[in-house]
Amino acid sequence: MRSKKRTPYLYMLPGLLMVLVFVYIPVIANCVYSFFRLSSYSQGMTFVGLDNYVRFFRNETFWIMIRNNSLYCIISLIVQVGFGTVIALLLESKLVKTRARNIFRNIYYIPALISLTAVGLMFTFVYEPNLGLLNSALKALGLSSMTQSWLGDSKLAIYCIIAMSQWQFTGYITLLMVVAFQNVSEDYIEAAIVDGAGPVRRAISILIPLAKEQLLVCIIITIIGAFKLFTEVYSTTAGGPGNSSQVLGLFLYQNAFLHDDLGMAAVTGVFIFVITMAISIVQIRVSRSGEQ
Amino acid sequence: MKKQTVLKVLLYALFILLAAIIILPLAWMFLNSLKTNKELFQNSLALPEVPQFGNWVKAWQSGLYRYFGNSLIVSVISLIGILVLSSLLAYGITRFQTKGGGLIFLIVLGGMALSEQVALVPLYKILKAIHIYNTYLALILPYIAFRIPFTVFLMRSYFLSIPKELEEAAIVDGYNSFQIFMKIIVPISKPVFSACGIVSLNHVWNEFLFANVFLESKKLMTIPIGLMTFKGDLRADYTGMLAGILLASMPLIILFLCMSRQFIRGLTAGAVKG
Numbered sequence: 039m040r041s042k043k044r045t046p047y048l049y050m051l052p053g054l055l056m057v058l059v060f061v062y063i064p065v066i067a068n069c070v071y072s073f074f075r076l077s078s079y080s081q082g083m084t085f086v087g088l089d090n091y092v093r094f095f096r097n098e099t100f101w102i103m104i105r106n107n108s109l110y111c112i113i114s115l116i117v118q119v120g121f122g123t124v125i126a127l128l129l130e131s132k133l134v135k136t137r138a139r140n141i142f143r144n145i146y147y148i149p150a151l152i153s154l155t156a157v158g159l160m161f162t163f164v165y166e167p168n169l170g171l172l173n174s175a176l177k178a179l180g181l182s183s184m185t186q187s188w189l190g191d192s193k194l195a196i197y198c199i200i201a202m203s204q205w206q207f208t209g210y211i212t213l214l215m216v217v218a219f220q221n222v223s224e225d226y227i228e229a230a231i232v233d234g235a236g237p238v239r240r241a242i243s244i245l246i247p248l249a250k251e252q253l254l255v256c257i258i259i260t261i262i263g264a265f266k267l268f269t270e271v272y273s274t275t276a277g278g279p280g281n282s283s284q285v286l287g288l289f290l291y292q293n294a295f296l297h298d299d300l301g302m303a304a305v306t307g308v309f310i311f312v313i314t315m316a317i318s319i320v321q322i323r324v325s326r327s328g329e330q
Numbered sequence: 331m332k333k334q335t336v337l338k339v340l341l342y343a344l345f346i347l348l349a350a351i352i353i354l355p356l357a358w359m360f361l362n363s364l365k366t367n368k369e370l371f372q373n374s375l376a377l378p379e380v381p382q383f384g385n386w387v388k389a390w391q392s393g394l395y396r397y398f399g400n401s402l403i404v405s406v407i408s409l410i411g412i413l414v415l416s417s418l419l420a421y422g423i424t425r426f427q428t429k430g431g432g433l434i435f436l437i438v439l440g441g442m443a444l445s446e447q448v449a450l451v452p453l454y455k456i457l458k459a460i461h462i463y464n465t466y467l468a469l470i471l472p473y474i475a476f477r478i479p480f481t482v483f484l485m486r487s488y489f490l491s492i493p494k495e496l497e498e499a500a501i502v503d504g505y506n507s508f509q510i511f512m513k514i515i516v517p518i519s520k521p522v523f524s525a526c527g528i529v530s531l532n533h534v535w536n537e538f539l540f541a542n543v544f545l546e547s548k549k550l551m552t553i554p555i556g557l558m559t560f561k562g563d564l565r566a567d568y569t570g571m572l573a574g575i576l577l578a579s580m581p582l583i584i585l586f587l588c589m590s591r592q593f594i595r596g597l598t599a600g601a602v603k604g
Binding site (some may be wrong): 048052059068078131133146150152153155173175178192256303310315318 | 332335337338341342344347348349351352353354355356358359362371373374375410417419421422423425426431434437438440441442443444445446447448449450451452453454455459461471472474476478479482483507511532535536539540543553554555557558561562568571572574577579581582587590594597598601
């Protein structure tokens, strides 16, 4: 009898231990580190109170990062979630044949399968001022006056990176929403057609409300992704020109492994943690409310 | 009826335009990976005079083959770990009325909110302290741990949809709980296993942050970080570099196109209902 009682825990233990040791403990340690001065190469730690926090919030790049991460977040919500959902609705329209729908859906999903570094490197070529696709195409179309130095322009760099991400991930949201719309029972749709509801009406009053949970999950994934942003910037501009495309994730990395300022990196981590945590609490609430 | 036709044409025109936007940069990269550097500099939009498949061979031999091997080892072991540990955990949570099961689920689910960046610095120190920094394990263990929460989340809702009667019949037949798991739960759950497998594989295969920080030696590097070192190794060989990016991106795309039907079915089968 005793062993019977223990069995369920034996199933849960290995996975739970992994999560505790490699996810929870480091995150807690990071919060502790944020009050200390410490280095990657030595064991010593000096307590400095809130000094790291003060330095973080007073840092000249703080507002640049907030601006860039927020821009990335807002544009991604509009394009990936907004436009991506519209595309999913259009793909689900009765006018589109199943075969065509599957082909387009798969094509749109392809960029999400390519690694962030590969996409980053590819777009460094696309944006390259002399031989890149963008400027070459503009010249070929007789629009030489519109050519830019793209990633080399401190005003444009962050927008170029954001555009690249929209190219990569809009199809991902479209796929998730197509799946959610397909889960909506045919009966509801048939009933709506009988009631004389047109396609737009059906989308607004049936498909979207019934796929609401999935839509919220997509919104949350997108917001969290925006504040974890790292590889996209690292592989294209590395935060430049100057600090114009600096973001929180890259700032953390650079402080930890280039400037050996682990305290500052830890504070940045805490800051990302607070933002993503707040959003995730909403996510858990939403996903739990769906069960009842 | 006329209006329908016009709408249909507009709709397809939009889909084709979007598909073109997706494909254009990829096609451009493909085209230029087959050119000589001189041709690329002259006009990146022109077709190659003679396709230079040698670029692909060169990219492969200048290190890509090793990065592929490393990615394969890391991904396969991580994937097995993720699927085994997550399915056992989800099984424990859903199929027993255990005290604390709900709490354990909440703790695991909470892991979804904790991002890699926040754990980065302490993990680096932990991996050094337990002497697995700069080994395959330095990637595999964190990859498994960070993918468990989402995978459990997906598997749990699938397992909950499996009727209890199946198990009760098996208990009558004298199965113990592990036999029930292996012979009933796992076979029924194939769609969710393949969906979770593809989602996790996509993540692990393409992961960059940990791979960049937890590995030092070139011999162990996975593809995403190998590509970044390519930049230095191939110096001004742009076409070789494009060939490398292309080759590195192929496997997952091909895998997805072959498995897209199972993938969608797994997701539709209630997995991402939330």
